[in-house]
Amino acid sequence: MGHGGKSNEKVVFVGDSRVRKGNGFITPPDYTSYPGKSEAFIPNFLLKEWMVGVVVLVGFLVLTISEPAPLGFPANPTASVIPMPDWYFLFLYQYLKYPYASGDFIVLGTLGVPGVAFGGLLLAPFLDRGKERRFYRRPIASAIMLLSLVSIVYLTNFAWTHYKHELAKTGIKPEEERRIEKAREAREKGLPAPSNAVQTKEVAIVDKDDAGMESFKKATCISCHAADLKGASGPSLRGVGDKHDKAAILTIIKEGKKGPDGNMPPMYDTAKGAGLSDQDIDHLAEWLSKQKAEAK
Amino acid sequence: MLKSVYNWVDERLDITPIWRDVADHEVPEHVNPAHHFSAFVYCFGGLTFFITVIQILSGMFLTMYYVPDIINAYASVEFLQTKVAFGQIVRGMHHWGASLVIVMMFLHTLRVFFTGSYKAPREMNWVVGMLIFFVMIGLGLTGYLLPWDNKSYFATKVTLEIANSVPVLGPIIKELLQGGTIVGAQTLTRFFAIHVFFLPAVLLILLVGHFIMIRRQGISGPL
Structure with missing residues (x-):
């Protein structure tokens, strides 16, 4: 490829092209009036462009490997997030x-x-x-x-x-960042990486007819966590026993909880006001701690 | 061997003229970075195309795992990101490539602008280039929702609110994109269809136009 040499034609054809001059849709442009030496697109110029491309590609791949693409938690219309476009x-x-x-x-x-x-x-x-x-x-x-x-x-x-x-x-x-941290914490504890995807299999309420359910309704827990325990302004409590044991649940009832998605106020006094005894609250916590996803 | 295969096909289909149209042309010195290092600014257009090819390829692999419905979208992206071999790399390439393609296109636009290469007779190619720019922006916007995490969900909500504030047409555009009264299952499938079928089809048509025009008109001369 490249210039053919002896030809007097303005446009120099290359190789074994059998298309006559002026034929075809695209006539090769004439750069003879431009300064300097032009060169063939393939392979000469494309090679140079490819060298620039390789430099870009290496930078691009280094970025890709060092910075994993971000992924947060599943979309939840009630979450409090500062909206940010790209x-x-x-x-x-x-x-x-x-x-x-x-x-x-x-x-x-x-x-x-x-x-x-x-x-x-x-x-x-x-x-x-x-x-x-x-x-x-x-x-x-x-x-x-x-x-x-x-x-x-x-x-x-x-x-x-x-x-x-x-x-x-x-x-x-x-x-x-929170998702990465959560995964790292699990790894340090030797647990498999947690999945944040929405559970499609519904977790059932354990011991639905237990006295704990009555206390749960009476103590106004249902106003935030809903009568079916699936949560409303508060989180779902189905399977809460997988996250907290009885003692931790009692502490949350007494002292409230500050979470990333909002805060729960201390509910102990409210529960007492609704007529629950300490024993009832203790039983409520025990019942909640039995709410495990795997339980029968 | 290769040559005889080529000749065999060429005898029947006469493919040499096509090959010549695509590949066989000269490139002037003032855009050649091997001659003038500063000529690397003329590479941004080619690099934009290069990254676009990467986007198309990585996107094709992503759709092997991605499921566009509100229950499984996040789960499939999470699976891809954490479990699939090289899934993190392919998704990373698509994610960062989306930004890079905008950067490269922006630099290419600036190069064409400041070298005055959009002037007669190349006006139409500039207009097609700007349309490519808008399609790319649209691809970025629709692709942002697909992982279906909180960031993408709320950003899309804001975007659709902005679209809604356009007089007369706004509510129609919003409803068309949203597919209902809330950002939900319909929005996700619509954005997926727009991102994967509609806009890439438009993009490819525009790219063909862009390239045919640059080949017909040649590269603009040195300043």
Whole structure:
């Protein structure tokens, strides 16, 4: 491949091509007026492009291996999460938080400014119609683009630091980090990696007719954990015996619990107020501790 | 051996002109990073295509395990991430590749903009390129929901609220994407279909157009 040599034709054909000059859909472009030496796309130029590609590929694979793709916990509409779009939407996300881009001005925010910006970008060749190609001789087009770049970088950085700040303030850890931590803790205890997927097999209530069930209703537990123990604003208590033993459940009843998804207040006094004796509460805790997924 | 196979096919189908259209053309020196190191800025377009190919391949492998329903979506991604051999690598490539393709495309756009390569006669190719940009953004947006964890769920809710605030068309767009009144089972299957079938089909058509135009018009000259 490459230049054929002696031919006087403007376009030099290569190898055994039997297509006559000017035939076919795509005529090879003529670069003879450009400075320097052109070279064949395959294999000469593609090899060079591939070398650049390999450098990128190695960096890409190092990133992939060192930073596993994040995964949080299954979607739960009642979870309290700081919503975060992917990083390349952050600038739009941040922009829409400003008062002149939200509320009464939401149309300006969602349609006006982004519409003009993206519309302008889409139609750039029809707006900037001069012959001049060098960016420093096209001050208006270049200035608009540079200004947009600066604002995108600023807004993205602002949104990200704000998010980090929110995390620090509320003490919330991103779920993808919590999942990794949970898996590491299990590994250190010698347990298999826990699955966070929603259980499709329903855990049954153990000893449904036990006196504990009566106490559970009486002590207003059902207002948060629901009459079927599946949970409402509080978590499901089906299979809770797998997580806590009787003593731990008693402590939670007496002292409440601070969890990542919300807090449970101490319920001991409420239970007493509802007419439960210490013995009843003790039995309630025992009954709850028997709520194991594997029990018959 | 290879040559005789080629000749055998060529005799029957005359494939040489196709080969010439695709591969046999010259590339000028000012875009060649081996001649001028700074010419690596001209590689961003090719790199975008390279990463896109990686995205398509890794995505094809991901769909071997992924299940687009609200019970199993998370479970299948978790299984893929923690149990399947090399699953973490393939998912990682798709995850980071999604960001990288945006980065490369952005750099390619800036290169074309600042070298003024979108000017006559290449206006149409710029417009097609911007359409590719929007399709890629759409792919990123729809793909973000698919793991069905809290992050993707709430981000999608916010996105659909933003779409909803567009006058007149907003509620229609929202309902069309959401497939109902809540972000739920229908939303997931719709986003999956858009991410895996609709947008890639559009993307491939646009890419073919982009490449045919660059081949017909040639590379823009040096500044």
